[in-house]
Amino acid sequence: MVHALEHLVVRHTRRLPSPTGPAGDGASAARRFDAALMTAGFKLSAELLERLSGLAEATVVGTAVRTLATVRELVGDHVRHNVYFVDFPANVPDTLDFWRECVAEALADGGARAGVVDQLRVGVLDLLTLPSYGRYRHTYEEMLAVHDELIAAAGDRLTVLHLGADADAEATALYLALAGSTTPLGEEHLRDLAELAEHGADGPQPEEIPIRENRAVVNLARLRVGATPLFDTVTDVLRLACALADGDVTLREPTRFRALSRPHRRALLAGLDAVVAASPAKLSDVSAHGEAWKRLGERLHPHEYPHWPHAAGVFAVARGERKVPSFDSRVEELLARGEVAGAAELLASHAPGRLFRALDRLLRGASGGKEREAVLAAVERAAPEVSGRVVLSVREHVQNRVGTSGGEPRVFVNREARAWVADDTRPPLDDADRERLIAVLDAESRRRLPLSGRLLIDPDVLDVALPLSGRAASAGLGVLPRGSVSPVEGELLRFFTYWRQAQRTTDLDLSALVLDEAYATVTWLSYTALTDVEGRHSGDITEAPDGASEFIDLRLGAVRGTYIVPQVHVYSGEGFDEVAEGFFGFMLREGEQRGRPFEPRTVRMKSDLRGPGRVALPLAFRRDAEGRWHAHWLHLYLRGAPSANEVEGHRVTIAVVMRGLMARTYLTVRHLVALMEQSASETTWWDGRTVPDVPVTYIGLERPEGLAPGSRVFTPENLRDLLPA
Template sequence: MPNQHLEPVVVRHTLRLPACAGPSGHGAGAARQFDAALMSAGFKLSTELLAHLSGLDEALVLDTAVRTLDTVRTMVGDHVRHNVYFLDFPANVPRTVDFWWECVVEALLDEAARTDVLAQLSTGAVDLLTLPAYGRYPHTYDELVSVSDELVAAAGDRSTVLHLGGTLDDETTALYLALAGSTTPLGEDGLRDLATLATHCAAGPQPEAIPVRENRAVVNRARLETGADLLLDTVTDVLRLACALSGGDVTLAEPTRFHSMRRPVRRALLAGLDAVVAAAPVKLADVAAYREAFKRLGERLHPHEYPQWPRAADVFAVARGELRPAPSFAARADDLLGAGHVTEAVRVLAAAPGLMFRSLDRLVRSCATQEERDAVVAAAEDALPQVSGRVLLSVREHLNNRTRETGNRRVFVNRFGRATVAPDTRAPVPLAELGRLRALLDAETRRRLPAPGHLLLDPDVLDVALPLSGKATTGGFGVLPRGSLSRVDGDLLRFFVHWKESARTTDFDLSGLLLDGSYRSDGWLSYTSLSLVEGEHSGDITEAPDGASEFINLRLAAVSSDFIVPQVDIYSGEGFEQVEESFFGFMLRDAEQLGKPFEARTVRMKSELRGPGRVALPLVFLRAPDGGWQAKWLHLYLRGQPAANRVEGNRVTVAALVRGIVEREYLTVRHLTGLMADRATTVTVWDGQAVPDGPVTYVGLARPDGLHPDSAVITQENLRDLIPG
């Protein structure tokens, strides 16, 4: 099959399997076998997809099954063998000190290790990492499987439906248009997949607009290779394209080492810069934000060799400090606000509506009179139609949190997911202006949302935070944006980490911090505390040449704390972005299900760990108002220490961050669907049973089987499509 490598991309992003092109036949038996194999990983074929495969040649069905099983198993983390240190886990996990003494005794019986251990004991302390029995699997994965009871099927097991798609070309084109035209930034995985799709789709249909700059850079690289016109309207568009051509970071968060470029490429970039500055010389002001990057780029482009593009040369003159551009809108507005000239600052910002809206809080707080506040609100109302939907919703979320008491704390999360907590020293925003601005934002958002007709809502999606940035989530399966709430149903909660080192011995440690309702520590599970009344740790693995896994098992009914905070600490070796592979996830089981420590069909979430810190906080489990449990998604990283990070050393910082995220009010799907409902002909809350016969606009976590083919479908895979342009 041509372009077969694109099929896994489509399946991961859409949960649709492209229709197979091939001979018809009697594939019903193979299709049923495929469906049964999928169920072991927690997936199943939709009725329509099963019927499609049943009418194909058996060999074609089997070939499709092999490829798809590899894809879905990787999605949930079932592509690796998850071993544990303690063979009977979660049964018979020893007390921590007893286990350590067993390791010492075993070392004393080992002639090669005895002398060193005796010397350590004479000092009063023993380094666990020097003990032969510590930190290395004492048995093989096959031995683990041989003593594990079979997993008992339960009604609560996950069953993710794969639906029938169109042809592979149709599916890849549709996915390319959706990703390239997204109104919100994509995460790292999304950008990588967009680059793959853009190369394939460069000569085909293109989105009407590409509003996100990072997406535009990825698409421009493909357009440059095919000779198509570039989409450029700022100097940073050219800089991002140059980063893409050199395999660097198109978000401009990390410096890129620019490669030597062929003359046609240099000409295209310089011509693009020249055209941008010629159309709007004020855009030279944008160079200052990335001065060093532009200087390095100029060394590769040799603008002095191309006198026909003098304005491109001006860009690099500004970067070198040889030419002073006009001050930017932000700089001019900042000077005016500093001098107390609010009305004049508003007039300046009227030419930059997005910047005006991101500055609304400060503008209103800077007003000395009601007349000035009225002028700010009036200017905001005039600029509303020119502001992107993502900015409108981001400002709306911000304003929600200016009326709430959170102990005068602010949580700052940068584009890397690194978080800090600081005191909130801002003056309050007058309540009257908060109400007026929120009403304006809601009215404009409602105007932009499509009329949904019959709106069918899955209640489980209503507390999912709007994906206003792809950087507020991670790649993986079942992953929701930061701040989202989802139900946790099951007797046993088991979370896990898996990593595989790349070049150096690497030790990740999985821990679970328990906090009370005031965010004070109730204890923890880790390699220093292997068991509590509530649960067990699977044992410390200290090296991962072939990959390693650690698990924590908790009986939720026994947990008296209000918060369970999983964290992954790097004790030594490579970081999250350096290892060959690392991911976190959690499973839910009924008490009597048994099974191996890792069972794919009980996995509810698996997220990649690719942040810059040395401590990862994927999510927090918190007690729900009805006494049950919920997950709230964090996607945070702490800087941590270069080595020896432990839950005991960061529990105060972790508790402060958890409190900031838990108490923050995130804008959710409930907000947007509430605005959509005002324009709907019918609104139905889906009960999980039969779906309506006619077309609907469905918004939920997963697509139900049997929806009318003309339905508009929004699920967690394409939740970004809910954000208006």
């Protein structure tokens, strides 16, 4: 269990829990450990190296084995990345020449010849029927033998691992941070919270667990250790029931409830009874998930517990035997009558968060200046009661509600990162109203920021988007939230994707679309276009029982367009949520570094591919007017077709999505830093070399070495903790 927690701590915090063991001379083993880490683009901090050097060699070796496995998985180096063309990126053939070669080889193959001849007579040839197409023709070792060693470059990534506290303290701190997060966690982080909760459920708890999915995970762990679950709504009880059935605690997907033990039935019914007894109005939440409540009632048997009558009332509402108007229906009734001011007042008094989420609709529905004034006044009164995440989300929304309505593309992204586009036909908000709202929202955010003293800011972090949802980014290494912009420095940009099918033959295809400044297609690289002026494709792999990789090599100086949009298509088989493993990333190299197709030291980003739809858009690259390239983080999935997805069929849709996304401005770290500076005693811009000798609040991409004790550190791994509560 300790080793599993150590793995989580390293992955989430880039800290290694302080190793324990007998003292000894571990200096030599520690240096070897450090050298091995550097091959994967990691390094021990000076403090951690010193700590390891004072331990017995066997302890250092054991720590090294575990940690190396963790960081190699982080960067995608835990699997073997082979390529179809053995000496990629050299000697990649022209696409048609390559296909002709595959046909010639098939015609020379007695077993395949007849089928190929029949296809040629018809005039349509299925590449997948050619014996030499889509399958590796050499071993991984043979591929390695034809590639030179990577030449080290100053620009290679080097991620420092720092010395942490003892394993128990680090695991507890991580548990408290995830459980108490003010933003929803991504799927992987939610699974990690479940693992940490088993360790921390009977220990220190966060002061508040504002995200309901987090509360369900914690409640499950508390129930298992005999602690009382934390309920304050009836839906909390439903989420815990879903967790007990290994179902969806977000309630987006239906859960198949199973038989519950008597202690679990009592815990759920007792909690339900207490919530409703304390506030009968909370019965109005039942109808939102009425079918789920009816199915759960069949497993809980509330009639067997007459001493909990309030719990029985929940199921009476779900069955329609008892009428309780929902809060939303009361709001909708007022709006249907045109009473916008009344709806705003009701929301401000009973559901301030919903008021903020409905703000745009209320302002558009107001019939005149008097009603708009009533809505704005309600917002000002309710602001202190609204979560910081919602305040910032509305701030981002309002800053984008400018200009006249002209049917411009509007990109919608749901909680699962699925994107779609529609024309924006909303009338613009009044400029004076926008300015007033921005002032209110900024004042409320500034009031809640608890930071004072000295700020130490890494300028490279300023354009990182605020993580207003953990689902706005995939899990991985070097991943930034959707909307972030980061510089790209290097001559050669290389994309990679890896997948391993679970049960069915699966073909994922890596492609890259190049667009001009007007979002028109310039060219693309894919299995149908292996070479172009811009670069090379490593070749199509069409099945992955043991895992498969594809690469695209681009020389940035040769790119003729303004945008590069890498994408991964599901051509056939399992989707991104079904494969046993799938991820995407990119590397940056200097022109003469050579090396294998996959070199972990050059990996700048590796993110999991887990989402709906059949087309993944992890990020895009844009060249500015000065010729510098920047990464724009997307983390989007398009629906696509059930099969045969390819870049040619989606380039128009992707161009429309890109146009809508590039027109949007995101709220970034720059915004919060500007608010913090108003109360900070001093702001220092980190130069990458020296740090102050006094405690600071540091905000940056990587934690510097040598920060004074008592400093607070915010990096992309815990940037969510920077958001005002």
